[in-house]
Amino acid sequence: MDKAELGKQNNTELRVSEWSGFINAKCPRCRIGSIFTGAMYGFKIQKMKDVCEVCDLKFEREPGYFYVSMFVSYAMNVAEIIFLGVAAYVLGLDIVYENLWYFVAIIFAGVLIFSPFNYRYSRLVLLYWLSPGLHYDPSRIKKR
Numbered sequence: 001m002d003k004a005e006l007g008k009q010n011n012t013e014l015r016v017s018e019w020s021g022f023i024n025a026k027c028p029r030c031r032i033g034s035i036f037t038g039a040m041y042g043f044k045i046q047k048m049k050d051v052c053e054v055c056d057l058k059f060e061r062e063p064g065y066f067y068v069s070m071f072v073s074y075a076m077n078v079a080e081i082i083f084l085g086v087a088a089y090v091l092g093l094d095i096v097y098e099n100l101w102y103f104v105a106i107i108f109a110g111v112l113i114f115s116p117f118n119y120r121y122s123r124l125v126l127l128y129w130l131s132p133g134l135h136y137d138p139s140r141i142k143k144r
């Protein structure tokens with residue numbers, strides 16, 4: 001008897017925590033199926049799957065659903081820009097007019113580097129915490 005079966009018998013199924021599911025980009029309903037194909041940073045561009053392989057959740061719940069993640073992504077970008085600007089200052093770049101283009105270059109490079117991260121986690125924030133009626137439900141896991 002394997003661990004999952006034993007857990008079911010004792011009514012203590014192996015639960016995946018919300019943070020673990022979020023950080024590993026798993027489906028918000030079953031927390032087992034992956035939402036994205038490919039790595040966040042890699043030569044192959046990451047793509048989002050249409051449905052969860054484990055519980056058949058359709059990730060795009062209605063047409064244009066992920067436009068909302070644009071607002072999340074915007075907020076993440078603002079936070080990253082402030083962080084990069086403050087970090088550059090703390091690390092010794094004085095706030096004088098001659099250094100303007102250094103700040104612009106650092107922030108622009110930072111935004112480019114963070115963009116795959118923002119793409120992935122803005123959609124995950126939307127699915128995990130901004131979608132009413134979408135909750136962890138291990139009973140929806142397909143039986144094999």
Ligand SMILES: [Zn+2]
Pocket residue numbers: 027028029030031032033052053054055056057
């Ligand atoms: Zn799922």
